[in-house]
Amino acid sequence: MNSGLNFDGLVYDKERGNYHGKVEIATDYFIDVTISPESYDKELVFKLAENTFGKIRIKNESYKEKIAGDLLKLHNEVWNEGKIISKDEFKKRINIQGILIFGEGNAELYYDDGDLFWGHTIVVDVDENGLYQEAQIYG
Helix, strand or coil: CCCCCCHHHCEEECCCCEEEEEEEEECCEEEEEEEECCCCCHHHHHHHHHHHHHHHHHHHHHHHHHHHHHHHHHHHHHHCCCCCCCHHHHHHHCEEEEEEEECCCCEEEEEECCCCCCCCEEEEEECCCCCEEEEEEEC
């Protein structure tokens, strides 16, 4: 799978033991990508990371749909300051900003909340097959 993930552009952070850099997830839209090999074989981890990134790239819009399904009610009942918004408006306001890919290929996705939750980050867990697990507010 050609995910567009340029490993040559990733920088190794010796202190944290991971690789990080900017990667294009959509035309002219770059996000932060971190790969955390943990104690796994680096070559295998990078293959898994490329696979995971490719799935995330393809499924980003469906993730946004699921995030809205999980968090829209919370926004409209608690965080909205009196303004109810639609699912479509919710999806338009959130944008992926970063990905942390772990050694087994599972990942955390970080979405800008579009000020829906007063600047908190939306964190989404996906498994090694790119399947959405859950979304939560962080920060």
